[in-house]
Amino acid sequence: MLAGGTRIAVVMVGLPARGKTYISYKVSRYLAWMGVNCRVFNVGEYRRKLVGAQLDHSFFDPDNKVAIDQRLKCAVMALGDMFRWFEDVHNGVAIYDATNSTRARRKMIHDECLKHGVEVMFCESWCDDNDLIDMNIREVKRTSPDYKGVQDIQRVMDDFHSRIDHYSEVYEPLGGDGTRPLAKGSYTLPPTNPTLDEYDEKAVSYVRKINVGAKMVINRITSYLESRIIYFMMNIHIATRSVFFSRHGESMYNLDQRLGGDPSLSPNGWKYAEALPGLVSKLLGDQPLTIWTSTLKRTAETAGGLPYKKMQWKALDELDAGLCDGLTYEDVEERYPEEYAMRDENKFEFRYRGGESYRDVVLRLEPVIMELERQQNIMIISHQAVLRCIYAYFLDIGPEELPYLKIPLHTVMKLTWTAYGCDIQMYKIDIDAVDTHRAKPKAAKRGGTIKGSSGTGAHSEAPSRPLSSKTSASGLNAARNAGFAPAKPQGATTVKPESLVKSAFATAGTSAQTNGDASSNAAAAKVPLPTPPPVQPESVAAQSQPVDAGAVRSAFQTQQQQQQQPSEIQGVPSKLSVTGGHDHSTCENGAHGAHGAHVWPSQISPGITRENSPVHASSMTVTLGDHAHGTNHSFPGRSDPRQGSPVYLSAGDFASSFEMHRLQSGDGDMSAQADASGLSAMTKSLSLDSGAAAAGASTAESAPSSRQSASTAGHRQPLLAKQKIDELHVAGHGNVDIVETTPTITLRYSSDLPPDVKKQTVAMKNELVGIEDDDDSASDRSSTRSPPSAAATAVVDTQADPSK
Numbered sequence: 001m002l003a004g005g006t007r008i009a010v011v012m013v014g015l016p017a018r019g020k021t022y023i024s025y026k027v028s029r030y031l032a033w034m035g036v037n038c039r040v041f042n043v044g045e046y047r048r049k050l051v052g053a054q055l056d057h058s059f060f061d062p063d064n065k066v067a068i069d070q071r072l073k074c075a076v077m078a079l080g081d082m083f084r085w086f087e088d089v090h091n092g093v094a095i096y097d098a099t100n101s102t103r104a105r106r107k108m109i110h111d112e113c114l115k116h117g118v119e120v121m122f123c124e125s126w127c128d129d130n131d132l133i134d135m136n137i138r139e140v141k142r143t144s145p146d147y148k149g150v151q152d153i154q155r156v157m158d159d160f161h162s163r164i165d166h167y168s169e170v171y172e173p174l175g176g177d178g179t180r181p182l183a184k185g186s187y188t189l190p191p192t193n194p195t196l197d198e199y200d201e202k203a204v205s206y207v208r209k210i211n212v213g214a215k216m217v218i219n220r221i222t223s224y225l226e227s228r229i230i231y232f233m234m235n236i237h238i239a240t241r242s243v244f245f246s247r248h249g250e251s252m253y254n255l256d257q258r259l260g261g262d263p264s265l266s267p268n269g270w271k272y273a274e275a276l277p278g279l280v281s282k283l284l285g286d287q288p289l290t291i292w293t294s295t296l297k298r299t300a301e302t303a304g305g306l307p308y309k310k311m312q313w314k315a316l317d318e319l320d321a322g323l324c325d326g327l328t329y330e331d332v333e334e335r336y337p338e339e340y341a342m343r344d345e346n347k348f349e350f351r352y353r354g355g356e357s358y359r360d361v362v363l364r365l366e367p368v369i370m371e372l373e374r375q376q377n378i379m380i381i382s383h384q385a386v387l388r389c390i391y392a393y394f395l396d397i398g399p400e401e402l403p404y405l406k407i408p409l410h411t412v413m414k415l416t417w418t419a420y421g422c423d424i425q426m427y428k429i430d431i432d433a434v435d436t437h438r439a440k441p442k443a444a445k446r447g448g449t450i451k452g453s454s455g456t457g458a459h460s461e462a463p464s465r466p467l468s469s470k471t472s473a474s475g476l477n478a479a480r481n482a483g484f485a486p487a488k489p490q491g492a493t494t495v496k497p498e499s500l501v502k503s504a505f506a507t508a509g510t511s512a513q514t515n516g517d518a519s520s521n522a523a524a525a526k527v528p529l530p531t532p533p534p535v536q537p538e539s540v541a542a543q544s545q546p547v548d549a550g551a552v553r554s555a556f557q558t559q560q561q562q563q564q565q566p567s568e569i570q571g572v573p574s575k576l577s578v579t580g581g582h583d584h585s586t587c588e589n590g591a592h593g594a595h596g597a598h599v600w601p602s603q604i605s606p607g608i609t610r611e612n613s614p615v616h617a618s619s620m621t622v623t624l625g626d627h628a629h630g631t632n633h634s635f636p637g638r639s640d641p642r643q644g645s646p647v648y649l650s651a652g653d654f655a656s657s658f659e660m661h662r663l664q665s666g667d668g669d670m671s672a673q674a675d676a677s678g679l680s681a682m683t684k685s686l687s688l689d690s691g692a693a694a695a696g697a698s699t700a701e702s703a704p705s706s707r708q709s710a711s712t713a714g715h716r717q718p719l720l721a722k723q724k725i726d727e728l729h730v731a732g733h734g735n736v737d738i739v740e741t742t743p744t745i746t747l748r749y750s751s752d753l754p755p756d757v758k759k760q761t762v763a764m765k766n767e768l769v770g771i772e773d774d775d776d777s778a779s780d781r782s783s784t785r786s787p788p789s790a791a792a793t794a795v796v797d798t799q800a801d802p803s804k
């Protein structure tokens with residue numbers, strides 16, 4: 001995933017209790033799961049190791065000169081270890097987790113990173129919601145090693161607030177206050193060795209997550225991976241919620257131990273389908289639930305009796321066994337002995353001829369994971385291999401163990417994640433099923449070529465996890481304890497009584513995983529978990545009484561007939577990420593997008609086309625960098641499971657800054673972003689506040705019908721739907737009105753754009769809407785010209801008061 005030699009330091013910024021450590025470890029786990037070398041360097045650990053844990057707030061007083069030296073020493077040590085780690089792994093992402101609350105500190109880190117050939121992306125978590133802050137302190141800090149043994153929560157709260165106050169005295173938010181538009185001409189690239197005065201944070205890459213994502217500010221993001229990280233950060237939230245997982249009921253192929261295929265359920269599988277609704281309703285009560293299944297019959301049949309909204313994801317289909325589809329393991333060994341042996345050698349990497357590897361499945365599941373991070377109360381009914389990959393993400397299990405996780409049939413697993421951990425519970429329904437698990441052969445590879453190790457690292461004196469370790473033992477143990485280990489005897493009705501906590505921070509090693517800046521100290525501790533649901537073994541047993549499988553089957557068939565076709569699937573999650581990079585755009589699907597502006601359509605569910613998709617784009621990442629040429633890409637439907645709607649965006653030269661606000665409302669946001677990305681072609685700073693959630697008059701609305709005409713105008717089509725842009729500033733271009741029009745977009749710039757930029761802009765707009773370039777006429781249009789209102793889909797008024 002990373003180009004050779006790519007080294008990125010994500011440098012956290014923020015006052016204590018802003019969730020920096022939570023974000024750090026979530027990002028780290030996500031990247032490791034995606035195969036990226038990743039490690040968290042938590043300065044707090046160094047401080048606790050070098051100076052001690054239980055220091056009161058005076059240690060953080062900016063007038064405490066001795067402490068300041070000690071804190072700096074810790075920061076430098078962590079930085080040194082980070083650079084040594086980069087030398088070991090050659091490429092990867094390090095997350096440098098501390099408050100980094102002053103420009104001087106950030107400049108020091110920035111300078112050092114540049115010296116070591118490491119790209120820097122600052123990531124600030126900014127929050128002024130006192131309830132959230134107090135909740136964070138209360139829930140998290142009381143379990144911190146910094147307050148170990150202190151019973152009096154109020155004392156902890158008071159001390160911690162004092163600590164925050166000390167930091168607040170010197171705290172400087174990233175890039176100024178992040179709300180002022182740049183003054184014209186104020187944008188400067190950093191000199192090679194800037195003084196502190198010259199150090200201009202508007203020139204560095206950063207993202208600000210404001211009030212837990214209510215608003216994101218993204219500045220000068222230049223690489224594909226950075227954009228993925230930001231996109232992930234936009235999606236994570238801290239609400240406590242549960243996800244339920246189950247394999248389909250036993251299938252006819254399972255009975256024969258055959259791979260893949262699209263078989264129906266066995267008689268016992270139908271019984272499981274019958275019993276499932278009772279168990280789920282016991283576990284969930286009246287709460288809403290959405291069921292995600294694969295597109296294969298056995299999962300749809302299993303979900304048939306569940307009275308909830310359902311969605312099918314192609315990405316949840318079982319690992320494709322290619323040539324071996326429909327064979328038994330014995331057949332495979334006999335017919336393809338070499339392949340059979342190779343799979344045993346390294347099951348994660350082995351790709352069936354004409355099929356997939358586990359790594360392939362992980363990659364195609366990324367949109368599912370992203371959506372799971374955003375959603376509440378989801379039940380996934382899928383397959384052995386797919387569920388292994390998903391569990392591995394949540395439990396931070398490495399690629400050697402992942403393909404051997406035990407995912408028993410006829411068992412519901414409930415995973416509840418709180419701010420800092422996961423709780424797994426297993427509910428086995430007492431209906432017989434075969435065991436399809438194959439144990440890991442002795443010859444199986446250990447270590448191997450698989451990349452990805454999340455965790456915290458320290459070569460110096462701070463606690464460390466061996467660099468070679470690819471698997472989180474604690475995650476694995478949690479998984480084993482939770483039932484991934486060999487199954488209980490058949491027929492046992494099991495409700496696992498134990499709640500297993502998998503702290504997000506357990507990935508980092510055995511020591512305290514806390515934040516030296518004390519912003520998230522309680523991360524180290526296992527948080528108390530919610531009381532397990534009131535489901536007793538008896539109640540589960542009640543679900544497993546003999547059932548009329550025939551009735552379930554016919555109910556399912558009726559339901560199948562009534563069910564909406566894919567084109568009518570409701571609530572399809574669609575998200576989109578666009579990056580704009582360097583000199584040109586070559587990337588078609590974003591999968592290898594190291595360069596250029598490109599669209600990542602993978603989050604748009606397969607089978608959902610532009611025409612039929614509700615396209616509830618609730619978030620999106622747009623990143624633009626220097627010299628990104630305006631480019632639009634088409635994504636014609638392909639057999640690739642990642643195929644999605646064609647979406648066209650445009651990224652342009654000199655674009656440097658975006659603000660996005662409340663991206664929650666639906667397709668209007670996506671189109672607004674699409675438009676904004678085009679606008680950025682000639683802006684140095686763009687502030688966009690869009691979305692139905694924002695009150696107030698919209699300045700523009702599109703005519704959906706014009707989409708159709710755009711689509712006939714060429715094979716490329718912008719995803720312009722009913723659109724609201726509540727506020728849009730383009731700063732830095734003076735007050736000259738220029739109206740540019742195209743059949744689908746009208747833009748009015750308050751700008752004194754140079755002619756060549758105008759010309760280029762119009763060309764880009766034209767390309768965006770898929771029409772022939774008529775740049776001369778367009779660039780000559782006068783400011784008094786009216787937009788062709790019937791065809792216009794968006795009017796972007798850049799004359800809005802930039803101070804708003």
Ligand SMILES: O=P(O)(O)OC[C@H]1O[C@@](CO)(OP(=O)(O)O)[C@@H](O)[C@@H]1O
Pocket residue numbers: 251253254257258259260261318319321382383384385403436438
């Ligand atoms: O990777 P391995 O361990 O072979 O497990 C994947 C296999 O699991 C199976 C069952 O053996 O899943 P499923 O029950 O969904 O049909 C096969 O279809 C699939 O090929």
